[in-house]
Amino acid sequence: MDPNKTVKQFHEMELDDRILKAISKLGWTYPTLIQEAAIPLLLEGKDVVVKARTGSGKTAAFALPVIQKILNSKLNAAEQAISALILSPSKELCQQTRAAMELMASKCGKVIRIVDVSSSDVVAQKHALSERPDIVITTPAKILTHLQSGAIDLKKLETLVVDEADLVFSFGFEKDFKKLVDFLPPIYQAVLVSATFTDDIKDMKNLILHNPAILKLEEPELVPESQLSHQRILAEENDKPAILCALLKLRLIRGKNVIFVNSVDRCYKLKLFLEQFSIKSCILNSELPTKIRIHTINQFNQGNYDFIIASDENMLENPGRVKSDTEAGASRGIDFQCVSNVINFDFPLDVNSYIHRAGRTARGTNKGCVLSFVSMKDKEVNDAVEDRLKSGYTSEDAIIKNYQFKLEEVEPFRYRAKDAWRAITRIAVHEARLREIKTEIFNNEKLKSFFADNNRELQVLRHDKPLKVVKIQPHLSHVPEYIVPKALKRLASSTNQRSSKQFKSFSAAKSTYESQQDNPLLCSDIDYAKKRGPRRK
Structure with a gap:
């Protein structure tokens, strides 16, 4: 052409x-x-x-x-x-x-x-x-x-x-x-x-x-760097929970987010972890009934909550799985709307999976960011992703840039996150999976006629409800001033003074960001205000 x-x-x-x-x-x-x-x-x-x-x-x-x-x-x-x-x-x-x-x-x-x-x-x-x-x-x-x-x-x-x-x-x-x-x-x-x-x-x-x-068409697999930025944090498995907790509780990640993991169990483990810190999220995986998956996606798209945890299972690794198991590959096809960030809590297993995950943000003319947690075992795939991205971009510099994150600054979060993560046992994950599936099936199937006559009640059916299989410690939802990095104390203070509605607004987030130019945990490449843009009405 x-x-x-x-x-x-x-x-x-x-x-x-x-x-x-x-x-x-x-x-x-x-x-x-x-x-x-x-x-x-x-x-x-x-x-x-x-x-x-x-x-x-x-x-x-x-x-x-x-x-x-x-x-x-x-x-x-x-x-x-x-x-x-x-x-x-x-x-x-x-x-x-x-x-x-x-x-x-x-x-x-x-x-x-x-x-x-x-x-x-x-x-x-x-x-x-x-x-x-x-x-x-x-x-x-x-x-x-x-x-x-x-x-x-x-x-x-x-x-x-x-x-x-x-x-x-x-x-x-x-x-x-x-x-x-x-x-x-x-x-x-x-x-x-x-x-x-x-x-x-x-x-x-x-x-x-x-x-x-x-x-x-001869075009890159992803939108240009000016529209989609790629960031990584070098973190081993033991570091990931503390880093994610710090990023979310200190409001360093804003807007609507899709958090990817590599298995269904990890979906529930991460949801239970965030639940202990009063961070609401919902789950999308292949084990949930179709109506629930669709309803979850719709509510996320409508802005009812900002975090959706999706399992991106690789169906080709388990050829014995039945057809119904493969109908919910969250990195392909599903239209998550107005997503500001894709967070790879688990780094994808192959290059194509990374490309498809990244495609959930920066759709149309919107801007977006991919933030990946990369461990030593992910190095080979990470290098392959970098080579693939370079082949589609004209820049000779590294495409996936290191997120300017000082791990020592969030050391106080580590002991809290470590205890919370350890509390989520295999039994807790198993019970959570059973409880959520049974509850949602009951809500959607047994009460179908009720919801048909009471559409407003259907909106109350939320997918970010606490699973309550792990003891919640109320003090974890609060971030005490002594564990906040010095450069972020003003940010934490202004955040606590805002209502959640105010903070979610574009103008509030923009003014907060602009007043924190010296924030050492925010990468200089990420301009949230320019990247996210106002939410669709």
Whole structure:
């Protein structure tokens, strides 16, 4: 693509006025690089393979042409039929796609009907499908079930989209997908969308695409350094709890944060640890029921709490795991909104995992930061990550910079953190896992009809409630002045005087930061006020 070419705007892409109004309402000024390249090809009816990094606008790249084609076909359509089928590897991604497409079609009134049939409620799914919606969003397994039962047919299908295509086979949908091909009409337009190209993508391409255009844009895997900063703290396992506690209690990390760990047990251990210091957090992992995962993500996105602890299990290391275990890989696909920081409490196991975790922040035009705790055993992967990042950036300097953190300054936090971390035994973690799952299943399933009639009560269902399997010592929630580093005493004092609402506001955080330019624990590369920006209303 010619770098000197003027960017084509949305109104120059032959999109319907109703779509343009919705785009304007969403605040999109210009199409992203992948949107500019993909939308005209898809409107021409060509099969396309789209490869672009996370957060680059891939959903709109296929959704806008799909909506436009349906509007065109409605002019001459004799009967209502399913025009587009969008397949995603998990229920969370299906819901995200449906929500995004509904916003893009919001000015079309009732002309465009979109349904998500990825849930476990078969009766509701059949009812939704009986009305022959224009767009169906689901997983390969779910749509195959309905096709085999005769609940729907795809004879009038015009467009097939496979989102996060590289994960469809990885999540155990290979057999389902190959069976699905037999139910497709002879002629249809196909789109494969992915952040990476794998051998599975090639197999899928041969199954459903005909002479496709391949859009493999030459762009870095992550946004530039000016938008996304990479920081690391050299810390061994025994140091991590004290450092994290100090960073959070001294308000050195602000905004909305995704904290990554490498296992489900670590999720609960870290939540129980933060709970002892009155730091509320919620959990996202593959063991939680789908509805709970979706509700947790929605509440985090709505700003109900600022810390979500996500387990990023590597499904390929345990090939014997069942399909349902793999549907919650938190580093891929899930749209955490307005995330200021990604914190790698456990350093990722491979380079790709780091890239995908980093993609949870600095989405769109927002700025973000990745802060990683790196131990000696992580050195090899850390070096590999550094080499990968350098290949995508023009700077010859180190991309992952050392966070200017004086470990001796938080020595007083160590004994508190050490005792709190030690108190969380395997038994405590096991009990916490059982208690949270049982409680949330009860709240969501047994009281379903109650919440249907009392939507306000549903908002009270929070996922950052204390698990209460470890004895809480009230004094740990308070940071006494004698353990606060001298240079931060003014910061701690001003923090304690503010209400939580005031401190969360952009102006309050900005003024506090600007008054603490001599703070030795804040890296000079991180300007919170510029990085985070005001929260979305």
